[in-house]
Amino acid sequence: CLSHSWYLSVDMQLFIFSPLIIYPLWKYPKFGVILSGIVTLFATVTPLAITWERNKVYEGWSGDFSAFYIKPWNRIQPYIIGLLVGFFLYKMKNKPKLPINWIVNSICWLVAGAVAASCIYGIADYSNVDLNTGIVPELYQQVLYVGFNRLAWSLAVSWVIVACIKKKGGPINEFLSWSGFAPVARLSYCMYLS
Numbered sequence: 001c002l003s004h005s006w007y008l009s010v011d012m013q014l015f016i017f018s019p020l021i022i023y024p025l026w027k028y029p030k031f032g033v034i035l036s037g038i039v040t041l042f043a044t045v046t047p048l049a050i051t052w053e054r055n056k057v058y059e060g061w062s063g064d065f066s067a068f069y070i071k072p073w074n075r076i077q078p079y080i081i082g083l084l085v086g087f088f089l090y091k092m093k094n095k096p097k098l099p100i101n102w103i104v105n106s107i108c109w110l111v112a113g114a115v116a117a118s119c120i121y122g123i124a125d126y127s128n129v130d131l132n133t134g135i136v137p138e139l140y141q142q143v144l145y146v147g148f149n150r151l152a153w154s155l156a157v158s159w160v161i162v163a164c165i166k167k168k169g170g171p172i173n174e175f176l177s178w179s180g181f182a183p184v185a186r187l188s189y190c191m192y193l194s
Helices: 003-017 019-027 029-053 065-069 076-091 102-121 139-165 170-176 181-193
Strands: none
Touching: 003 019, 003 076, 019 029, 019 076, 029 076, 029 139, 076 139, 102 139, 139 170
């Protein structure tokens, strides 16, 4: 079996779960947003609690692969954020631009960039953990990272998506919209599935 195919099963489970969020967003938007927030809260607390409870052994930044990393409840945060971004874009479909000025736009880009960079580089001191030298992150660092890294990353990426779709992406949108990426993107997805 292909080692990366675990994501297909997780994605299917989240897809089956998604009508429980999409339908309330469509029929009762306020309730749907609140429900999404509650699910996201539980999806944040669950990895926090599991990581805190399993504090005896350092298992890496993502926890044990089969017991933790590939479970749908540890993957639902970005999925819910994606559903909310889709709902937001649906509600804003008649507005071609975001109604924000360049200062707010710049601040949003800076915050999104800082959050994305902290998700990637925030663990740089521990990326090559050598258990013999004792360079192991503290428990609170593991708990915070495992609980919030997927949420933070998805929020940062969501800003890029919304800003580029709603004409606030500037040169980043021009770069990401380059037609040369299309064949490579199709090829990489085909390689992933094969």
